[in-house]
Amino acid sequence: MIRTSVPVEAPAAGVWEELVTTALLGTDRRTPPGTVPGHRAPAALLDAAAEQTVRRRAGLCAAPAAERPQRAAADPRPALPTAAARRLTLLLTDRPGASGGGRRGTAPDLMELLPQWLQTANARGYAAPPEALPALLDAARGRTDLRPAALAFAGPRALWLARLNPDWRFVLRTAPGGDTALPGPEDTERTRQLWEEGLFAERVALLAAIREREPSAARDLLATTWAAERAEDRLMFLDSLRAGLGPDDEPFLEQALADRSRNVRATAAELLSALPGSALAARMADRAAACVAVDHTRDTPSIAVEAPHECDAAMERDGVVAKAPAGRGERSWWLGQLLEAAPLGTWSARLGGRAPREIVALPVADDWQGELHAAWCRAAVRQRDAQWARALLGAPAAPEAGGPGAVSLAERAKLLGTLGAAERADWVAAFIAAHGLSEAFQLLGVCAVPWAPPLGRAVVDALNIARDAGSYPWSFSGVMGLSERCLDPAEASRFDGLLAVPDETADASPGAGGYWAEAFQRLVTTLRLRAAMAEELTEPVARTG
Numbered sequence: 001m002i003r004t005s006v007p008v009e010a011p012a013a014g015v016w017e018e019l020v021t022t023a024l025l026g027t028d029r030r031t032p033p034g035t036v037p038g039h040r041a042p043a044a045l046l047d048a049a050a051e052q053t054v055r056r057r058a059g060l061c062a063a064p065a066a067e068r069p070q071r072a073a074a075d076p077r078p079a080l081p082t083a084a085a086r087r088l089t090l091l092l093t094d095r096p097g098a099s100g101g102g103r104r105g106t107a108p109d110l111m112e113l114l115p116q117w118l119q120t121a122n123a124r125g126y127a128a129p130p131e132a133l134p135a136l137l138d139a140a141r142g143r144t145d146l147r148p149a150a151l152a153f154a155g156p157r158a159l160w161l162a163r164l165n166p167d168w169r170f171v172l173r174t175a176p177g178g179d180t181a182l183p184g185p186e187d188t189e190r191t192r193q194l195w196e197e198g199l200f201a202e203r204v205a206l207l208a209a210i211r212e213r214e215p216s217a218a219r220d221l222l223a224t225t226w227a228a229e230r231a232e233d234r235l236m237f238l239d240s241l242r243a244g245l246g247p248d249d250e251p252f253l254e255q256a257l258a259d260r261s262r263n264v265r266a267t268a269a270e271l272l273s274a275l276p277g278s279a280l281a282a283r284m285a286d287r288a289a290a291c292v293a294v295d296h297t298r299d300t301p302s303i304a305v306e307a308p309h310e311c312d313a314a315m316e317r318d319g320v321v322a323k324a325p326a327g328r329g330e331r332s333w334w335l336g337q338l339l340e341a342a343p344l345g346t347w348s349a350r351l352g353g354r355a356p357r358e359i360v361a362l363p364v365a366d367d368w369q370g371e372l373h374a375a376w377c378r379a380a381v382r383q384r385d386a387q388w389a390r391a392l393l394g395a396p397a398a399p400e401a402g403g404p405g406a407v408s409l410a411e412r413a414k415l416l417g418t419l420g421a422a423e424r425a426d427w428v429a430a431f432i433a434a435h436g437l438s439e440a441f442q443l444l445g446v447c448a449v450p451w452a453p454p455l456g457r458a459v460v461d462a463l464n465i466a467r468d469a470g471s472y473p474w475s476f477s478g479v480m481g482l483s484e485r486c487l488d489p490a491e492a493s494r495f496d497g498l499l500a501v502p503d504e505t506a507d508a509s510p511g512a513g514g515y516w517a518e519a520f521q522r523l524v525t526t527l528r529l530r531a532a533m534a535e536e537l538t539e540p541v542a543r544t545g
Contacts, residue, residue, distance in 0.1 A: 016056065019049050072160035077127035083536040084121070085129050091117055092135040106518055108526040112485060113533070114139065116449070118149035120537050128153050133161060137168045147174050159201075173200045185213065195221055200233065207240050215244035219252055231261040238267050245271060250278050257317055269319020273341035274382055280318050281343050287315070288342035289350050291335055292372070295365060303351070303359075305368035307331035308338065332371050339375035344388050356391035377411045381418060389415040396430035413442040425452035432458040437466065441478045450488040459483055460494050463520075473515040480519050487523075489531035495524045 015033065022030045027041035035044040080088065094110035128136060133154055140150040151158050151174060162171035183190035183206075194206055211218035222237050229237065238256060241249055249271070256268035257280075272280035287308070295304040308315075311322040311334050319341065324333035344356070351359050364372055373392065380388040393415050416424045428443045429452075437459070447455060459479070466476060473480075 016052050073156040075127040075155045080126045106521040118153050122152050234264050276343040284341040285346040288338040302363040302365050304365050307335040336375045340378040344385050356388045360391045381414045384418050386418050389418040397434040409442050413446050416446050421448040425455040429455040429458035432462050437462045437479050449486045451486050456487050456491050467516045484526040489527045492524050492527040495520050
């Protein structure tokens with residue numbers, strides 16, 4: 001008997017997609033292609049899927065050989081110490097999970113330590129191991145907060161890899177491209193070429209580098225292509241002028257007030273309002289001063305407020321948004337924007353020569369205090385005015401709803417950012433001593449890492465008090481997580497007495513003692529791990545070849 005080969009029929013276009021859709025809907029609702037409804041439909045669907053899988057794998061046609069890519073640029077930084085390289089692999093492959101009942105167990109969350117590890121590795125100038133780059137870029141792809149540190153650590157090879165893998169396309173718009181790729185101040189021709197032809201990330205890095213060494217040169221370079229840039233790129237480039245912002249930038253920013261993009265106009269107005277001597281700041285001061293005055297007709301001097309009755313075209317040009325958000329009155333909305341943009345130095349002269357603390361302590365008529373103080377808080381943050389920030393913060397022992405000026409913990413956290421690291425830590429430590437940890441999470445988040453000794457002691461003492469009180473430990477899970485990442489590892493020994501399961505009192509939460517012991521064990525383990533990580537990154541290394 002002679003066998004003859006029968007050509008296999010080519011699969012119809014979209015067959016695989018049809019099978020996937022059928023599987024998602026179910027064979028009761030949709031019959032697989034080429035079969036009839038009935039009890040055999042599920043088996044027929046699986047058979048067809050298996051057949052199509054073989055077709056898809058075997059039917060790939062060979063493509064013409066592509067040109068071999070050029071080699072990646074060399075990274076001149078020293079290689080990681082061996083122990084640190086092993087640690088990086090563990091950090092990148094960690095998959096956090098929970099033990100039974102949703103409990104985290106005593107094992108550290110390694111992925112949460114990766115940002116700190118990258119910061120230390122970058123500070124010490126190490127190069128990323130080439131074999132770790134794919135996992136590092138995957139981690140940065142999934143976590144935008146990792147990208148600046150991860151891409152700085154990855155170096156010039158990150159751009160090389162991103163051009164070969166569309167999953168890492170984000171690198172092309174965010175990676176600095178490596179400092180070695182940036183031209184020096186004397187290479188004007190290469191600077192012009194990179195600015196006009198480079199990738200967006202390279203242009204941002206170039207502008208930032210020039211801005212750091214010569215602010216006016218960076219602004220002049222931006223002006224050469226400003227009109228031709230896309231709106232989103234103009235916004236990013238304009239934002240880079242925050243570094244080194246000075247009076248010489250005012251003419252350029254005044255022109256940007258007429259930009260066709262609302263976001264660009266708003267950013268230009270914000271930058272101008274941060275320059276107390278700018279014309280915009282003076283215009284805003286005049287408008288704001290017309291709305292606020294001292295009322296001497298009462299028994300006690302107080303602040304009287306008269307919000308604007310309209311938002312004219314000149315106000316809109318200066319960055320005032322005319323349309324109020326839903327649920328917000330127009331006049332209070334306009335007033336807040338004027339107060340936020342006016343130089344804080346306006347108010348001492350306007351309000352009888354009083355100092356910021358005296359101004360904030362004055363009563364405010366007609367329920368305008370919240371709006372007035374909230375706007376001053378935003379102004380103090382924008383203008384980085386520590387004296388006003390202290391006045392608005394008030395004493396740490398003031399009610400947690402707000403001091404004499406700050407009306408929320410979120411505002412307090414922003415105001416603390418204007419103070420030096422030591423003063424900030426002392427203020428938060430005193431707040432915790434007065435109020436405990438339940439309201440401290442936002443405030444702890446703005447403190448420098450590792451926490452200063454007084455702040456670390458305040459946190460440890462407050463955790464101990466909460467434990468002894470039989471409180472629910474999961475109520476402090478956010479603070480515990482911060483403590484794992486931010487406490488000085490030298491504080492680990494202070495927890496030795498807290499690792500045992502305490503005797504539960506009659507009014508304690510059931511099982512709380514076991515949870516607390518587990519949480520403290522994880523905290524101690526994490527602190528000791530951080531100490532080991534820091535030591536691994538200080539080992540002597542050889543430079544890469």
